[in-house]
Amino acid sequence: MDLTKYEKIFAQESERYLKELDDLLMRVEKDLLNRSLWSEIHGKVHSIKGMARALSLDKITGLSHSMEDWCKEFQQGTMEATANAVQLLFDGADLLRLLVARKGETDSHENQRWYSSLTSQFEKGPEESANKVQHVDSPHSSTPSPNKKINQVQVQYSLIEELLGLSQEILLSEKALPPLSQEQISSGLKNWIDRYTSLLKGLCFRLAQLRLMSVGDFFELFVKTIRDLAKEHNKEVRFEVIGGEVQADIALLANLREPFIHLFRNSIAHGIEPPDERVRAGKNPEGKIILEARRERDSLIISIGDDGQGIDRPAIIRHLKGKGSMTDEQIARMSQEEFFNTIISPDFSSVSETTDMAGRGIGMSVVAQAIEYLGGSMTIHSEKSRGTEFIIKLPLSLSILYAVTFYVGDYALSIPTSNVESIERRDRISPQERKSLYDLRALLGAHYNGGNGFHILKLRHHTPDSLTSGLHAKNGQICLLVDGITGNRQLMVMPLGELLSKVRIFSGVGIMEDGHISMLLDLENLLEVQTSSGHT
Amino acid sequence: MEWFAFKAADKYLGIEAQYIHRVVDEVKVTPVPLVPHCHMGVMYYRGEVFDVIHIGSLLGQREALYPPTSPEPASGGRWRAGLENSRIILMKWPSKKLALLPDKIIGLIWVEDNKREQTVYAPRSPRMSAIDAGQARQPRKPARLPSRARRPGRERCGREEECTVRLITPEHIWKKVSELHYGPHKV
Numbered sequence: 001m002d003l004t005k006y007e008k009i010f011a012q013e014s015e016r017y018l019k020e021l022d023d024l025l026m027r028v029e030k031d032l033l034n035r036s037l038w039s040e041i042h043g044k045v046h047s048i049k050g051m052a053r054a055l056s057l058d059k060i061t062g063l064s065h066s067m068e069d070w071c072k073e074f075q076q077g078t079m080e081a082t083a084n085a086v087q088l089l090f091d092g093a094d095l096l097r098l099l100v101a102r103k104g105e106t107d108s109h110e111n112q113r114w115y116s117s118l119t120s121q122f123e124k125g126p127e128e129s130a131n132k133v134q135h136v137d138s139p140h141s142s143t144p145s146p147n148k149k150i151n152q153v154q155v156q157y158s159l160i161e162e163l164l165g166l167s168q169e170i171l172l173s174e175k176a177l178p179p180l181s182q183e184q185i186s187s188g189l190k191n192w193i194d195r196y197t198s199l200l201k202g203l204c205f206r207l208a209q210l211r212l213m214s215v216g217d218f219f220e221l222f223v224k225t226i227r228d229l230a231k232e233h234n235k236e237v238r239f240e241v242i243g244g245e246v247q248a249d250i251a252l253l254a255n256l257r258e259p260f261i262h263l264f265r266n267s268i269a270h271g272i273e274p275p276d277e278r279v280r281a282g283k284n285p286e287g288k289i290i291l292e293a294r295r296e297r298d299s300l301i302i303s304i305g306d307d308g309q310g311i312d313r314p315a316i317i318r319h320l321k322g323k324g325s326m327t328d329e330q331i332a333r334m335s336q337e338e339f340f341n342t343i344i345s346p347d348f349s350s351v352s353e354t355t356d357m358a359g360r361g362i363g364m365s366v367v368a369q370a371i372e373y374l375g376g377s378m379t380i381h382s383e384k385s386r387g388t389e390f391i392i393k394l395p396l397s398l399s400i401l402y403a404v405t406f407y408v409g410d411y412a413l414s415i416p417t418s419n420v421e422s423i424e425r426r427d428r429i430s431p432q433e434r435k436s437l438y439d440l441r442a443l444l445g446a447h448y449n450g451g452n453g454f455h456i457l458k459l460r461h462h463t464p465d466s467l468t469s470g471l472h473a474k475n476g477q478i479c480l481l482v483d484g485i486t487g488n489r490q491l492m493v494m495p496l497g498e499l500l501s502k503v504r505i506f507s508g509v510g511i512m513e514d515g516h517i518s519m520l521l522d523l524e525n526l527l528e529v530q531t532s533s534g535h536t
Numbered sequence: 537m538e539w540f541a542f543k544a545a546d547k548y549l550g551i552e553a554q555y556i557h558r559v560v561d562e563v564k565v566t567p568v569p570l571v572p573h574c575h576m577g578v579m580y581y582r583g584e585v586f587d588v589i590h591i592g593s594l595l596g597q598r599e600a601l602y603p604p605t606s607p608e609p610a611s612g613g614r615w616r617a618g619l620e621n622s623r624i625i626l627m628k629w630p631s632k633k634l635a636l637l638p639d640k641i642i643g644l645i646w647v648e649d650n651k652r653e654q655t656v657y658a659p660r661s662p663r664m665s666a667i668d669a670g671q672a673r674q675p676r677k678p679a680r681l682p683s684r685a686r687r688p689g690r691e692r693c694g695r696e697e698e699c700t701v702r703l704i705t706p707e708h709i710w711k712k713v714s715e716l717h718y719g720p721h722k723v
Binding site for chain 2 (some may be wrong): 126161164165168169172208211408409410411412443444445483494495496499500502503504505506509510513516518519529
């Protein structure tokens with residue numbers, strides 16, 4: 001049997017268990033008598049022991065066995081855990097980590113001493129040592145733990161930017177190439193250069209993809225903040241993440257950090273009630289904050305929800321009547337969305353500060369601005385005593401997608417390939433389809449520039465609701481008249497920025513492999529804009 | 537304090553040098569529909585997208601200096617001709633960025649702190665005088681960048697002109713740009 005292979009697996013697996021063990025110990029430290037946590041801890045230690053035994057790594061087996069005994073006592077409730085005991089288990093986990101890295105042996109005197117003093121403490125049993133254990137410091141407290149991931153490296157974001165910049169600069173230097181002589185061309189130099197630049201373009205494009213990060217890793221950054229905020233406001237808060245595997249541009253996420261902290265602060269300070277109040281309301285004393293990420297066609301949707309008391313409706317009504325001088329009737333006619341969006345307006349924030357209202361809206365305008373800057377939008381749902389949810393829709397920036405690129409007049413535009421059903425020549429379409437033809441040139445003001453509208457893009461279109469009325473949409477299909485098709489290619493989608501978001505018909509700036517730009521059209525908004533502006 | 541000075545709409549303007557991210561040439565500006573006249577389109581530079589503003593038309597120059605587009609469709613999209621040889625100023629300041637296309641670049645000038653204006657001597661460019669004389673659409677030549685504007689009082693030759701550079705802030709330009717109308721006009 002090839003043991004080394006198993007050793008490797010053992011090392012990887014135990015690293016994972018030890019990481020989880022650390023997390024669990026951190027949680028149990030704050031909740032010493034939580035038996036279910038203790039049973040999880042017991043499970044982790046047990047798994048490590050089992051694997052070590054199979055490989056006859058006696059020291060690991062021995063140590064984990066005695067740690068396990070302690071956990072069993074705490075799990076069954078025969079003994080009460082103490083902070084000291086948890087500390088000792090932390091030390092045990094550190095020692096296990098060291099042993100795993102050294103294939104189960106203590107390779108120095110120091111380590112051997114550490115090992116014997118810890119095992120002897122554990123052997124005494126919790127009843128004896130629980131109150132008087134001495135924290136046994138690792139002689140390696142400064143040694144970085146050897147739990148390196150094998151297929152991942154950490155890279156500074158600025159380095160990626162730099163690499164991207166450099167590679168693009170090399171690409172640009174192609175322009176400085178002097179004209180080649182016939183001789184050079186026939187010697188194959190031209191071919192060589194073409195191949196070289198096409199490889200380089202591919203390299204640039206892939207480098208740009210390095211800027212993607214999983215949303216889950218981003219959410220991890222808030223775990224500590226939420227814990228601190230909850231402490232500060234004497235609330236109990238649990239944090240849940242759904243859809244953490246969705247990838248998004250680091251630059252986009254970095255811009256969301258501040259707004260998110262704002263939203264969390266609001267949720268914890270004003271949304272989630274104090275534990276006793278929650279119990280009176282028949283809720284779990286522990287409040288919940290749920291972060292959910294998902295992709296929806298060209299967008300990244302992130303929602304932040306809590307199960308708190310919901311937004312204070314009377315305060316909004318007071319505000320609308322006061323500052324907005326609206327009547328009851330007008331307020332009643334507002335949609336839920338319009339109603340809750342009131343809290344985004346900057347003067348609402350100031351109102352909430354001067355009155356007694358528990359200001360859910362403090363700083364909401366700041367959040368809304370930041371999201372607008374990224375070309376996104378926010379909607380708010382809230383239900384009294386059920387909770388509040390902020391749904392943020394962002395262009396899935398820097399995502400890579402396939403798009404059909406085309407031009408209309410001067411404009412280089414594109415539409416995600418997934419939306420395109422077929423491409424036809426203008427003279428090949430049926431008279432019926434001709435009726436549902438939508439001339440992009442008119443809306444874009446491009447028909448004066450010699451465009452001849454040669455091609456038709458047939459698009460699949462999912463009409464959500466009322467939009468269908470008055471549109472050319474038939475069975476969810478629309479036809480766009482464009483001047484020419486330039487290709488079907490991969491685009492890297494970047495956010496629009498504040499100015500271009502205002503145009504409303506775009507969903508992002510598409511960057512082609514060669515660095516050229518093609519604006520991505522937002523089909524839904526395009527149709528909406530077209531009906532409201534009265535073009536046909 | 538250092539300013540970066542340029543000419544636009546017959547005015548000499550300066551922006552604090554700390555906000556100047558880069559001055560670039562050889563970039564493609566992709567036009568975008570349904571934007572104000574001064575918004576020339578977008579450019580991609582080193583992983584970032586910039587809105588390009590023709591600062592002259594923003595500040596009320598009656599006729600835009602850039603020539604109309606070429607009739608030939610380029611592969612993958614088309615760009616305004618005449619831009620390729622122009623220098624574009626990339627500005628970055630907290631949470632915002634913008635690219636400016638000036639009529640002429642003067643360069644860095646040294647200005648005493650707290651001053652809002654400064655007199656410098658800049659080379660007269662032949663292109664500019666051609667446009668002044670009403671002959672539009674001269675081929676563009678990159679503006680010569682003087683290493684540093686000379687001190688006042690120095691004897692000047694006929695190819696230089698005296699100009700008063702006024703300080704403007706990126707935020708001021710931004711405000712003007714974002715107050716304009718974007719999107720289709722209501723019918």
